[in-house]
Amino acid sequence: MKVGFVQFSPVFGQVEDNISRAECFIESVEADLLVLPELFNTGYLITSREEIEKLAEPVPSGITTEALSEMASRRSCYLVAGIAERDDDKIYNSAVCVGPHGFIGAYRKIHLFSEEKNWFSPGNREFQVYDIGVCRIGIMICFDWIFPESMRTLSLKGAHVICHPSNLVLPFCQDAMKTRSLENRVYSITANRTGSEERGDKKLSYTGKSQVMSPEAELIIRSGDDTEEAHAVAIDISKAEKKLLNEYNDLFKDRRPEFYFIP
Amino acid sequence: MKVGFVQFSPVFGQVEDNISRAECFIESVEADLLVLPELFNTGYLITSREEIEKLAEPVPSGITTEALSEMASRRSCYLVAGIAERDDDKIYNSAVCVGPHGFIGAYRKIHLFSEEKNWFSPGNREFQVYDIGVCRIGIMICFDWIFPESMRTLSLKGAHVICHPSNLVLPFCQDAMKTRSLENRVYSITANRTGSEERGDKKLSYTGKSQVMSPEAELIIRSGDDTEEAHAVAIDISKAEKKLLNEYNDLFKDRRPEFYFIP
Numbered sequence: 001m002k003v004g005f006v007q008f009s010p011v012f013g014q015v016e017d018n019i020s021r022a023e024c025f026i027e028s029v030e031a032d033l034l035v036l037p038e039l040f041n042t043g044y045l046i047t048s049r050e051e052i053e054k055l056a057e058p059v060p061s062g063i064t065t066e067a068l069s070e071m072a073s074r075r076s077c078y079l080v081a082g083i084a085e086r087d088d089d090k091i092y093n094s095a096v097c098v099g100p101h102g103f104i105g106a107y108r109k110i111h112l113f114s115e116e117k118n119w120f121s122p123g124n125r126e127f128q129v130y131d132i133g134v135c136r137i138g139i140m141i142c143f144d145w146i147f148p149e150s151m152r153t154l155s156l157k158g159a160h161v162i163c164h165p166s167n168l169v170l171p172f173c174q175d176a177m178k179t180r181s182l183e184n185r186v187y188s189i190t191a192n193r194t195g196s197e198e199r200g201d202k203k204l205s206y207t208g209k210s211q212v213m214s215p216e217a218e219l220i221i222r223s224g225d226d227t228e229e230a231h232a233v234a235i236d237i238s239k240a241e242k243k244l245l246n247e248y249n250d251l252f253k254d255r256r257p258e259f260y261f262i263p
Numbered sequence: 264m265k266v267g268f269v270q271f272s273p274v275f276g277q278v279e280d281n282i283s284r285a286e287c288f289i290e291s292v293e294a295d296l297l298v299l300p301e302l303f304n305t306g307y308l309i310t311s312r313e314e315i316e317k318l319a320e321p322v323p324s325g326i327t328t329e330a331l332s333e334m335a336s337r338r339s340c341y342l343v344a345g346i347a348e349r350d351d352d353k354i355y356n357s358a359v360c361v362g363p364h365g366f367i368g369a370y371r372k373i374h375l376f377s378e379e380k381n382w383f384s385p386g387n388r389e390f391q392v393y394d395i396g397v398c399r400i401g402i403m404i405c406f407d408w409i410f411p412e413s414m415r416t417l418s419l420k421g422a423h424v425i426c427h428p429s430n431l432v433l434p435f436c437q438d439a440m441k442t443r444s445l446e447n448r449v450y451s452i453t454a455n456r457t458g459s460e461e462r463g464d465k466k467l468s469y470t471g472k473s474q475v476m477s478p479e480a481e482l483i484i485r486s487g488d489d490t491e492e493a494h495a496v497a498i499d500i501s502k503a504e505k506k507l508l509n510e511y512n513d514l515f516k517d518r519r520p521e522f523y524f525i526p
Contacts, residue, residue: 110519110522111517111519113511113512114509114510114511114512115511117511122519123522126522126524127522127524143512146445146446146508146514147446147514147517147518148411148415148446149411149415149518149520149523149525152411152412152523152525153522153523153524153525156524156525156526157524172441172442172445172480175438175441175442176441176442176445176446178435178438178439179435179438179439179442179443180442182409182435182439183409183410183411183439217435245409246377247377248376248377248378248380249376249377249406251409251410254374254410255410255412256373256374256385257412257525257526259373259386259389259390259416260412260415260416260525261389261390261416261419261420262412262415262416262419262520262523262525263419263520
């Protein structure tokens, strides 16, 4: 199975252009599964509720999910990509999952970061794991990583590969994903954006370094911090199926929930 | 408050000598809290149940806990140190906590690593947090680190400082503790042993690099990988009291347990 990511620098508000640019990157690699950044179609640095209301789309009927579905069908692959989702009067920081046969599901970011709390509603659905035939994938978005419960939940629900659309601005995540992948014995694909956004008196710079990490904490591939690029690598899903660290330790069977206090 | 660790290379079975050597290191630093390695008095590379039965001691009446209590009283400090504990017909890989007024408590390693399963019973008590006046400390031992639930449990129970006696042989823990400290906004003190042990056809090499990590993922101090040394550094407990990452995110209040599946 080949999995990978698209790392690029979306332009705020230019949804159609961002979709087109993402499409070029998607076309450039052979992969069974590709992950795109968080809010890849809208950009991240929102300055008012009104502007993100205009940009947000219903799922799966919006133009972005439809375009992604069409690409997934044409390329016979699965795509996980972050978009702003409108549902009635609420807006979510979501990630859609599409495959060769169309829309599969959407995850709504459960842990909102910083000013996202001003624009988005917190996710109101469970962490989802989707069986895509060759493996099971789980989705979390950007800041979800800092809560160990996010990836633990997805892994205990059976995910082999964690798809992690991101717009990272802090320096910690990429290295921390080594620990996350190891403790759960799963692959993780962090698809980060790059570049910076400057709007009004606000500016954010994104850290790039999109990566694929193995269940054995091996950094399989990592992109540059300010380059636009797409990559895919072959992975061995069986490594994420068994949770053995050595002949004595199975990291899931060795858990002792009777002593865990995680209210 | 000054906290630190003793990193040294105990000799297998030489309990009295190991206590004496540890004492020299303890005497060499001014500290309010010092952490010693796992099984610091017995050594780690056990080859039979019989030999560890002979070396294990009752707690708190054994010679090691009594010696540690005496040192803590004389130095007016707190000590957390790993020892083999005998309780009736069971043996535990434990860590005792002593202070200026004597014995405080013992933690029994909950997640046993590799062949430890042949010699020790798994811990049968909860993760404990002790209030030592200037702060609250929690204890976990070595391999407990790989289960995010260990340090999460101690932190949610209110620990400011995680005392982590270790005999690490894998290369992951020291860097992973950056993530553990950050996600829980606590200090961590990993006191690892150094050197190697060769007994019969078995050999283990320990990775040293004992360290103190801050709640902001700052590596405050790290020792060498093959040196014997003791260090203490000043820390600011208030940094572990508040869980704010920025003005919008409190890492504990932002948790959303209704979506966590951690059976």
